[in-house]
Amino acid sequence: MNRKRLFCAVLALVLLFSAQPATAAAELWDTYSTTITASCKVPTIKVTVPSTGQVYLNPLKLTVFINGESTSDQIISAPCCIANESDIPITVDVTVTGAVNEGSDMTLVASSTQDSESTDKSAFIYFEMQSADTDDPNDVTWDSEYDSSKHIIVDTSAAGQSKENILTLSAITPEGAVAAGGYGAFRLAGDAVETPANVWTSQDGISVEVAFTFTPLSYI
């Protein structure tokens, strides 16, 4: 055998044994990504509020029929109702501002006239609101007397009188209907001096502005 060829064969064998196997390592440190897209849940507030209401002064406690119901209260108002048509529960703030009719000499006072011996032509009137399950305000159980923690006195101050979070109204049902507890019935109540020195006339009367502020109920 040719020496050169034998040497090459041996050398090739040596080189073969000295070679390291080449492998491709798997990529263990793979990265997997999740992209999370956020949207903003902005509550839509929609409340049905009556534009007008009626209040009657009945100082002489005559029997009066209102909406088919008889009463002899001295301050009579046809109860009204607001309805929450929002998809979120809301809290209700109320500001009431009163004004005496032009030409009337009556005044609005800050406490009940029933225990007073005053003969001034005055009336004590307050705003009351109750939660309701239906839009029939007559289904509501009204308070029997004034409660300073819940009711708002009507006066003639420029800023009026306010109460925050007077009521919470439930959100609409999944079907989109006003839910039980989604109605807020309200009325004016109070009393008046029955026989003042200056008798009551048809010129006597008041107007009351009721301003509602609705805020989404916070769960925070």
Add this chain to the structure above:
Amino acid sequence: MKIMNLKRFGSVALAGAMAMSMAVPAFAANQSVVVSGSYTPIDLRVVVPTTGTAIINPYGLPIQIGDATISGQQITTSAPLVIQNRSAVALSVSASLSATTSTGVTLEPASASTDYTTATDKKLHVVFEAFTSELDANTATDNDTLRPLFAALNSDDAALSGDVTTTAADATGSLVLREANDGEAQRGGVALFRLSGEAAKKATWEATDTFEATIAFTFEPGEYSPSAGAFELATTSLSMSGTDRTPLVFTPALPDGVTGTPVFTSSDEAVVKIVDVSGVETVRAYSAGTATLTATITGSDGVTYTSTVDITVAS
């Protein structure tokens, strides 16, 4: 033709044989051994959702997730997000967090110290959180099981967490997913993750306000060693000149159906040992220093559970 001298041929053959029998290095005078090795690639198989949705909910209004309700969360993901380990090895999970926002929205880290109840700018503090779970391959896709579990997640239990801002950052903590069983995620191999956080409640939010978070998960082999339970020592500070012992109180907390007996060890018995004092296992100090007590439970499911607590001994 001239015939090669037999002696020369024999010498050449012998030299060749010797060359062939020598291993690398080829011309070493002594015998050597060739050790061959090969790399076995690890087949990494994980299930990670590519997308998810979240809600900016400044008033914390109730969010329905099936029959479950999430309430009081100003930032929440609107559906459970799940990672499953289907690999033959346990995997340590890390996450890199980054985000983009719509105009006017700011993502803040916790260090911003914003009062989100009074702030009026559109500011958010968004937090990524990942949690261990008892889910497996079957329950990880069962919404009846998944949704209530997701709704009940508590930030205090997050194994991994981190602020999501427009500056990339890594989540901190430790999360290891147990190896799969025959290619399917088994209990300990499934994690839940979500976004949580705060939103400026008094800002004028709009439906167009948004952000997009990118969670980049990285997986590498890890050691699966879930917690064995909790140490409830009366004190972790002993003194050679004062109170030098405290009863060992440990409450095991193993997954349902798993049993095991804890074994307690001290990392430095020159500092503290666990001894029997009138029938009560007690941690007793022997010299000033610091040691770690370890409770180890080999569960009936084959998993090793461990818990540790550090104890300091003053002189």
